[in-house]
Amino acid sequence: MTSAKGYRLKLNNIIELSAWLDDYRTTSLRHLGKLYGTLVAHKAVEYLDRDRMGITDLPDDVFAVACSDVRKSLGRSATGIIAPDLNCSIKFHLVHDAVLATFTHGNDEYLKAWEANKAVVKWGWAADAEPGGIPEQAWKVREKYWSKANSRKLGGDLQFLLVDKPLPDIGWGAIWRYLPSNEQRISVAVEALKESDPTGLMNRYSGQKLKEMVLRSIEQEVNKNSFLKSTRNRMSGAKKIRQDVAAARKPSVAKDIQEKIEAKERKPARASEIDHADIIVASDNKIFVAVPYVGLDPDSRVFVQVSDKHVAFSQNGVQYGFVDNVKRSSLDVLKTTNQVILIEIEKNFDERLLRAKHMAIVTDISLQDGFGSAINRFKQIANTSMREKELKEWEKH
Amino acid sequence: MGKALNNQIIDESFAGLMDPKEVHELGREDITSGRPGQSLLQIVQEFGHEGFKQIVENRAKERAALAASDAPEAGKKLADFGLNSKSDGPAKDMAISDE
Numbered sequence: 001m002t003s004a005k006g007y008r009l010k011l012n013n014i015i016e017l018s019a020w021l022d023d024y025r026t027t028s029l030r031h032l033g034k035l036y037g038t039l040v041a042h043k044a045v046e047y048l049d050r051d052r053m054g055i056t057d058l059p060d061d062v063f064a065v066a067c068s069d070v071r072k073s074l075g076r077s078a079t080g081i082i083a084p085d086l087n088c089s090i091k092f093h094l095v096h097d098a099v100l101a102t103f104t105h106g107n108d109e110y111l112k113a114w115e116a117n118k119a120v121v122k123w124g125w126a127a128d129a130e131p132g133g134i135p136e137q138a139w140k141v142r143e144k145y146w147s148k149a150n151s152r153k154l155g156g157d158l159q160f161l162l163v164d165k166p167l168p169d170i171g172w173g174a175i176w177r178y179l180p181s182n183e184q185r186i187s188v189a190v191e192a193l194k195e196s197d198p199t200g201l202m203n204r205y206s207g208q209k210l211k212e213m214v215l216r217s218i219e220q221e222v223n224k225n226s227f228l229k230s231t232r233n234r235m236s237g238a239k240k241i242r243q244d245v246a247a248a249r250k251p252s253v254a255k256d257i258q259e260k261i262e263a264k265e266r267k268p269a270r271a272s273e274i275d276h277a278d279i280i281v282a283s284d285n286k287i288f289v290a291v292p293y294v295g296l297d298p299d300s301r302v303f304v305q306v307s308d309k310h311v312a313f314s315q316n317g318v319q320y321g322f323v324d325n326v327k328r329s330s331l332d333v334l335k336t337t338n339q340v341i342l343i344e345i346e347k348n349f350d351e352r353l354l355r356a357k358h359m360a361i362v363t364d365i366s367l368q369d370g371f372g373s374a375i376n377r378f379k380q381i382a383n384t385s386m387r388e389k390e391l392k393e394w395e396k397h
Numbered sequence: 398m399g400k401a402l403n404n405q406i407i408d409e410s411f412a413g414l415m416d417p418k419e420v421h422e423l424g425r426e427d428i429t430s431g432r433p434g435q436s437l438l439q440i441v442q443e444f445g446h447e448g449f450k451q452i453v454e455n456r457a458k459e460r461a462a463l464a465a466s467d468a469p470e471a472g473k474k475l476a477d478f479g480l481n482s483k484s485d486g487p488a489k490d491m492a493i494s495d496e
Binding site: 224225228275276277278279280281282283284285286288290291292311323324325326327329330333341343345347352353354355356357 | 402403406407408410411412413414415416417418419420421422423424425428431432433434435436437438439440456459460463
């Protein structure tokens with residue numbers, strides 16, 4: 001917070017002061033609502049976008065989590081003031097017939113509102129300051145009042161502090177008008193995508209390519225329902241409804257609870273590697289890749305690397321198998337997209353089970369192959385030349 | 398048991414698999430039946446239009462329940478904000494009042 005110079009309030013009695021304070025409180029709360037709502041909205045949408053990109057799951061109560069994150073990031077000042085960047089305080093000095101004030105603020109919006117107030121008059125004074133254009137007589141009057149105010153070491157002023165306890169949790173109704181723009185979302189999402197990739201594959205893409213990948217994944221229009229997930233109700237303070245929704249969903253998900261428990265407890269049969277796969281282009285042009293179940297981590301990103309001959313599957317830098325001698329037409333299908341829905345399917349005797357769904361990033365590494373083969377060829381030529389030279393040397397002896 | 402597991406994985410994004418455009422088999426040409434792609438299509442066919450319809454209906458129920466969950470909070474001021482947390486339709490202006 002930065003200190004502004006001194007002010008005097010054109011107020012004549014306690015009723016005027018009380019009314020004025022109410023008015024100022026309303027104005028500053030409006031600014032606070034906007035500033036805090038914006039931060040929470042951006043954070044909540046960031047969680048949403050990360051979920052849609054398959055980086056992290058949407059938290060159960062995304063708005064509460066976003067509020068908590070924002071509160072943590074705002075912190076406290078060295079003097080213990082909560083959320084100093086969103087806070088403001090007024091110290092009133094009642095000296096004889098004058099109400100003097102000093103104003104301290106975090107965001108400049110507060111200062112604008114403060115100085116725009118008709119009752120607030122700039123009336124600063126300091127012993128070492130130049131009077132500027134202020135007449136000498138008037139400057140002496142200020143000196144008299146401020147000297148009196150400053151001489152009170154203890155108990156000398158009244159204080160108005162906007163945020164004097166932790167900021168509350170807010171929901172959709174308080175943030176929907178402050179959602180980030182698409183440009184802001186893409187910028188944050190591209191960074192999240194880069195950070196989520198420990199193998200560094202994302203660095204191979206141009207900024208434009210990454211933006212395109214993000215655009216394909218995130219929801220273009222965010223609304224209240226965007227924060228729902230098919231299996232959970234995510235609104236804060238709706239515990240009972242959450243149970244109702246869960247109850248309403250039960251019959252369709254699994255009629256028999258025992259069935260669910262058994263399904264969870266049974267150890268799935270994993271394949272040793274992905275040595276075959278099937279690509280399916282759905283009627284809505286979504287591309288699915290069905291592979292044998294190898295137990296890929298549901299929380300980490302899966303990569304499908306496509307070269308001129310084979311398709312490889314990897315996660316966290318570990319290759320889970322590859323399929324060789326793939327037809328060009330099939331490779332071309334994969335090369336037309338940056339993302340596929342990868343489904344792991346367990347083969348358990350005659351039964352086939354869907355084990356997991358992953359959003360997988362497709363990377364075209366055929367260019368790398370080209371470089372690789374060129375380097376290998378260069379090595380071969382070099383080795384052949386060396387060998388021939390050695391033979392000739394040998395023959396001389 | 399299998400059906401329950403499959404139903405947990407299937408969501409709206411699978412709907413396009415009811416009528417696939419192309420299928421490409423990659424590798425292991427010796428496996429002609431029970432391939433992952435065939436299994437996926439078969440499971441989705443069994444799930445059927447009814448299953449997807451059920452997902453849509455459940456989603457609608459969920460939304461309705463959510464809307465109802467906000468009703469008791471409508472008009473209630475958030476602590477120290479005086480914000481009206483109305484959720485039915487576009488919220489009115491931040492509506493900070495101190496009355």
